Amino acid sequence: MSENIRLQGEAIAIREFSLDDTDDALKIVGDDRVTRWLSYDSRDREGARAMLEGALSRRQAVQPRNEYYLAVAAPASDHMIGFCRIGLSGVRAGKLGYAIAASEWGKGYATDAARTMIRFSFGELGLHRISAAIGPENQASIRVAEKLGFTREGVLRDHVFTNGQWRDSVLYSLLEQEWTEG
Numbered sequence: 001m002s003e004n005i006r007l008q009g010e011a012i013a014i015r016e017f018s019l020d021d022t023d024d025a026l027k028i029v030g031d032d033r034v035t036r037w038l039s040y041d042s043r044d045r046e047g048a049r050a051m052l053e054g055a056l057s058r059r060q061a062v063q064p065r066n067e068y069y070l071a072v073a074a075p076a077s078d079h080m081i082g083f084c085r086i087g088l089s090g091v092r093a094g095k096l097g098y099a100i101a102a103s104e105w106g107k108g109y110a111t112d113a114a115r116t117m118i119r120f121s122f123g124e125l126g127l128h129r130i131s132a133a134i135g136p137e138n139q140a141s142i143r144v145a146e147k148l149g150f151t152r153e154g155v156l157r158d159h160v161f162t163n164g165q166w167r168d169s170v171l172y173s174l175l176e177q178e179w180t181e182g
């Protein structure tokens with residue numbers, strides 16, 4: 001059994017998924033306003049559940065853990081209002097991803113969640129480099145990365161196939177020595 005992660009942000013918490021999160025997960029990955037910016041199309045309830053089951057089973061099966069795919073939980077209720085993920089790849093490197101339910105946008109939750117994951121990644125996980133691949137027109141996500149001190153590296157051409165077409169990503173990165181709790 002791997003460790004049970006729970007990280008406290010300023011307002012949100014980051015915690016392991018549970019299958020009880022299925023309906024809340026569907027509100028995120030079943031919403032075109034959200035998935036428009038992700039690397040996959042909107043999912044139905046079965047797809048939302050499969051996403052949670054996949055993360056939970058990889059957590060058990062892959063040791064040492066090579067991904068931290070976690071729920072962003074609302075203040076007080078602890079209900080899932082988003083997710084964030086660090087996938088470990090390369091030498092002390094990780095790829096960061098996040099999404100927040102559209103009803104909760106603009107409250108600072110993505111910045112809070114990403115900051116909390118970055119602190120965990122440079123701290124407990126000992127990472128040196130964190131990258132994020134963001135759609136060139138995804139102004140909200142670019143703003144989150146820039147608020148946290150990420151640097152734009154360049155364009156990944158035709159990086160993802162989503163919503164019926166190839167899409168570039170802009171690659172952003174943050175190095176351990178640059179991290180100032182931004």
Ligand SMILES: CC(C)(COP(=O)(O)OP(=O)(O)OC[C@H]1O[C@@H](n2cnc3c(N)ncnc32)[C@H](O)[C@@H]1OP(=O)(O)O)[C@@H](O)C(=O)NCCC(=O)NCCS
Pocket residue numbers: 033034035037038097098099100101104105106107108109110111112132133134135138139140141143144
């Ligand atoms: C990107 C996303 C996670 C941001 O979530 P959020 O909780 O609303 O983010 P925050 O409130 O922490 O910060 C958003 C920032 O973007 C800004 N912003 C939002 N929309 C914007 C736009 N269209 N143009 C410019 N800035 C914008 C906000 O004003 C805020 O900046 P501020 O604090 O300086 O005012 C959310 O929009 C989302 O889930 N999008 C779909 C999935 C996604 O894009 N995931 C990331 C893939 S790389």
